[in-house]
Structures are given as structure tokens and as C-alpha cells.
Amino acid sequence: MSTVPGSERLLASNALDGKRVGVVCNPASVDRGLRHIAERVAEHPKARLVALFGPQHGFRSDVQDNMIETRHGHDQTRRVPVYSLYSEVREPTSEMLRDLDVLVVDLQDVGVRIYTYIYTLANCLKAAKRDGVKVIVCDRPNPIGGVQVEGMTLVPGFESFVGMYPIPMRHGMTIGEIARLFNGHFGIAADLEVVPMQGWTRDMYWDRSGLTWIISSPNIPTFDTTTVYPGGVLFEGTNVSEGRGTTRPFELIGAPWVVAERFAEAMNQRGLPGVFFRPALFEPTFHKHAKQGCAGCQVHVRDRWTFRPVETAVALIEAFRATAPEQFAWKAPPYEYEFEKMPIDCLAGSSVLREQIDAGVPADQIARSWQADVDRFFETRQKFLLY
Numbered sequence: 001m002s003t004v005p006g007s008e009r010l011l012a013s014n015a016l017d018g019k020r021v022g023v024v025c026n027p028a029s030v031d032r033g034l035r036h037i038a039e040r041v042a043e044h045p046k047a048r049l050v051a052l053f054g055p056q057h058g059f060r061s062d063v064q065d066n067m068i069e070t071r072h073g074h075d076q077t078r079r080v081p082v083y084s085l086y087s088e089v090r091e092p093t094s095e096m097l098r099d100l101d102v103l104v105v106d107l108q109d110v111g112v113r114i115y116t117y118i119y120t121l122a123n124c125l126k127a128a129k130r131d132g133v134k135v136i137v138c139d140r141p142n143p144i145g146g147v148q149v150e151g152m153t154l155v156p157g158f159e160s161f162v163g164m165y166p167i168p169m170r171h172g173m174t175i176g177e178i179a180r181l182f183n184g185h186f187g188i189a190a191d192l193e194v195v196p197m198q199g200w201t202r203d204m205y206w207d208r209s210g211l212t213w214i215i216s217s218p219n220i221p222t223f224d225t226t227t228v229y230p231g232g233v234l235f236e237g238t239n240v241s242e243g244r245g246t247t248r249p250f251e252l253i254g255a256p257w258v259v260a261e262r263f264a265e266a267m268n269q270r271g272l273p274g275v276f277f278r279p280a281l282f283e284p285t286f287h288k289h290a291k292q293g294c295a296g297c298q299v300h301v302r303d304r305w306t307f308r309p310v311e312t313a314v315a316l317i318e319a320f321r322a323t324a325p326e327q328f329a330w331k332a333p334p335y336e337y338e339f340e341k342m343p344i345d346c347l348a349g350s351s352v353l354r355e356q357i358d359a360g361v362p363a364d365q366i367a368r369s370w371q372a373d374v375d376r377f378f379e380t381r382q383k384f385l386l387y
Contacts, residue, residue, distance in 0.1 A: 003204070004198035024054075026217075097128070112233065239328065241294045
């Protein structure tokens, strides 16, 4: 029996009856039968679809990279405006919300602090509070479960669109729970309702949910991607390829200066839990080192319960740096419209990780340094959990 997403439970209720509805969604916003929420709301006999809103990568998730904005448009099928929340605006304007009674958010998150959909959600809550519009969040599974929490916590002063609040890199919450955390603990205080899922438990990874994985953004093509993404995304702050431009982004990691077999063997000798590093060579079709040969490894998760993706990525960064210190580099700004902060600092949530790696602090010691903050967050999140 598959998990019933919040969108199905919402549409099976009378909560939208008589309402003018806006929906924040993208192609992954489907039910168990793969029907899109925009289609379902448009066909609702007692509600009226008034507007659609798209997050980063667009309502149709067809825009590839960071810092490539999506234009506003018009949905020809449902004959409503499509507003981009990754354009000259990051939150809905009063004009966009003017004709709405309720704003429904139905986005597939991946459980990582830097994934921008949760900040589009936060901005929607802020705008709705400003204009007196109710927000309904349709809950969806965290594809990497709701038990494990890992990684460095954002430090005040390092906020950006890849990190607005002090939470760890892997937060272990669903998007509905994150909405409750943002709204309650961080004080947005909008009129919020979360429609929970049915049949999902915290120990479920995506492949136990019974749901079909739909590409949540262009570089999260498979469920396997989500298992490595909490750490692999840190490579966006380096000159090492994180596999963008291949069919296995964030699983394939490499650079032109590496010998794959030696590199993978050295990584396997570290004895990191739950993971095997297979030598790999690849040529990105776009992005870093486009049309150049890169060598490194493919990260194969063998035991998801012992695998620590953030610590593993830190160990990989250390290894690429040690292989050729004169060629490894931290990526220079800009990154996600931050023109002064180092991209790695935006991703890590402070300058601490970069400084630790530059100082030669081992990955296991770095991981121990963030554990106290993780433990505090684990306690903070408890009253906002739904499962």
C-alpha cells in the first residue's frame, strides 16, 4: 500500500469548497495516479483555480542551473497566470495574491537545508501573513527519511536563498513539518494548515513509499541522487565537478587532475561507513569542465543507515584537495545572488567548514564539531513533527 500524499487528502476533503485557489507546484506535484495538482484543482467542482506559482527551475522545471531566472507566463491549458518565484521576485507580491482565498503549496523537497523549495515556502508564508491569505501545505515524503539528521548548522550572518534559518544540512523533516517549524519556531505566524500524508513513517526512504519518483529539479533525476545530495551539493562550492552535465549528478564526482583508480582506492581505504567508491571517468556535457575528461569516483551507497553523506563529502573534498593542492580551488562568487560570500560558505552556512579544511582538520573531527548543534536541533524540531 503506497503512501497517500497530502494533496490527495486535501482534494478528497471539502477544504477548497467555494475558494479561489493559487497553487505553488512543479512537475513533481502529482498524486499516486500521476495526475498533477493543477489539473486536479482546475477540475474541482466547487473551487476555482486562479493562479499557478513556480519555484526555482520553473513551474515546468525546465530551467537547468542556479541564477537562471524563470519568466512569468500563462498556462494555456488551464488559462491562468503562472508566476515565477525565481524571477525579479522571490515571494508572491500583493498583486499576485489579490484574488486568492487560499495558497496551496505542493512541492517535493529532498530533505536538505540548501534546497531552495523550502525557502520559496517560507517566502509564501511571509507574503500570505502580510496579505491575510491562508496557506495549505500538502505534505510529501522526505525521500531520505525522517530519522537521520547530519551536518553543519547555518550561522546567523550567512543567510541566503540556500539557507535562511539555522538548521543542519540534513534536517530529517518533511516539507509540512518544515512549514510548521518556520511558521512557529522562527516566528512567521501565517495562517497555516498542513495536510499530513497517510501511511508514511519516519523510517521510510522513498523506495518504501510506493510512490513514483518524478524529477524534483533538473539535477535530482532519481531517488538515488537524493541519498548523496546532502553532501555532494558541497562540491558546488569548489572547482571539482559534482557531475552536473552527466546522467548521475552528485553521484559522479571528479576533476581533470585525478587518477580515478588511485583516488577511489584511497577513499575506500578510509573505511567510511555504508559507502563504496568506484573509479569513474566522465565528461560533463555542460557546467564545470564541460567537454573535458574528469576522473574520480561514483559514490555507491551500500548501507543507507550507516552512510553519512555530509561527512563523506567533506572527506572527498579533503582528498581532491590533497591530490593536487595547486589545482584545487574554492569557487569564487557569485552563487545564488550572493556576490561577496564564498559559495562554499553559503552552502555550509558559515566559513567554519572552509577554514577547517584549509587548516587540515580531518573529516571525522569536523563531523564531531557539528554534533552539538545537531543534537540541539533534534530537540527543537520535536514539537513540529507530524509522524
